[in-house]
Amino acid sequence: DIQMTQSPSSLSASVGDRVTITCQASQDISNYLNWYQQKPGKAPKLLIYDASNLETGVPSRFSGSGSGTDFTFTISSLQPEDIATYYCQQYDNLPQYTFGQGTKLEIK
Amino acid sequence: QVQLVQSGAEVKKPGASVKVSCKASGYTFTGYYMHWVRQAPGQGLEWMGRINPNSGGTNYAQKFQGRVTMTRDTSISTAYMELSRLRSDDTAVYYCAREVGYGSLGYWGQGTLVTVSS
Numbered sequence: 001d002i003q004m005t006q007s008p009s010s011l012s013a014s015v016g017d018r019v020t021i022t023c024q025a026s027q028d029i030s031n032y033l034n035w036y037q038q039k040p041g042k043a044p045k046l047l048i049y050d051a052s053n054l055e056t057g058v059p060s061r062f063s064g065s066g067s068g069t070d071f072t073f074t075i076s077s078l079q080p081e082d083i084a085t086y087y088c089q090q091y092d093n094l095p096q097y098t099f100g101q102g103t104k105l106e107i108k
Numbered sequence: 109q110v111q112l113v114q115s116g117a118e119v120k121k122p123g124a125s126v127k128v129s130c131k132a133s134g135y136t137f138t139g140y141y142m143h144w145v146r147q148a149p150g151q152g153l154e155w156m157g158r159i160n161p162n163s164g165g166t167n168y169a170q171k172f173q174g175r176v177t178m179t180r181d182t183s184i185s186t187a188y189m190e191l192s193r194l195r196s197d198d199t200a201v202y203y204c205a206r207e208v209g210y211g212s213l214g215y216w217g218q219g220t221l222v223t224v225s226s
Binding site for chain 2: 001032034036038043044045046049050055087089091094095096097098099100101102
């Protein structure tokens with residue numbers, strides 16, 4: 001099975017900061033990687049698909065990059081409403097999807 | 109608009125089974141895979157499997173093979189996830205989620221809390 005290692009597990013940043021989260025796959029997954037945002041008590045929300053494509057309606061301050069085994073998720077200017085937990089998810093090894101462990105983002 | 113509405117919370121005893129439903133509306137039910145993802149309290153997301161609503165074909169995560177059954181009723185646009193031989197560590201919120209593209213889960217139900225306790 002493909003393992004996804006996400007880091008950091010938690011992160012504290014100030015409003016306006018640039019925030020970066022990384023996700024590493026245990027083997028080459030091409031660009032078959034998504035990023036989700038989950039706010040407390042809510043279902044996850046798809047933000048980025050195919051590693052770098054912004055889902056419709058998602059603010060442009062969110063972005064993703066990478067291919068192969070190393071991926072990055074970036075918030076260019078942190079906003080208060082971005083407080084959430086973020087997950088990466090691979091879908092190369094269908095039908096065995098795998099999520100990263102999550103990164104809990106807090107405001108400093 | 110696409111909506112996925114799940115059944116209500118359940119409390120089950122260890123060893124029992126639970127069946128969660130997910131009623132879809134706003135799109136052609138048979139056109140998109142439906143997935144099930146669970147989240148234990150304070151923990152991350154765990155993919156359980158998926159069903160092709162058109163054919164009924166399923167793929168399950170290895171961890172749940174033999175304990176999970178995913179079905180659908182196309183006449184009422186509803187998907188089901190049944191988990192058997194429940195244990196306390198199956199206590200979690202269970203979500204259905206629809207693909208929006210290859211591998212991407214773009215629509216989610218509201219979640220169903222299943223509590224397993226003696």
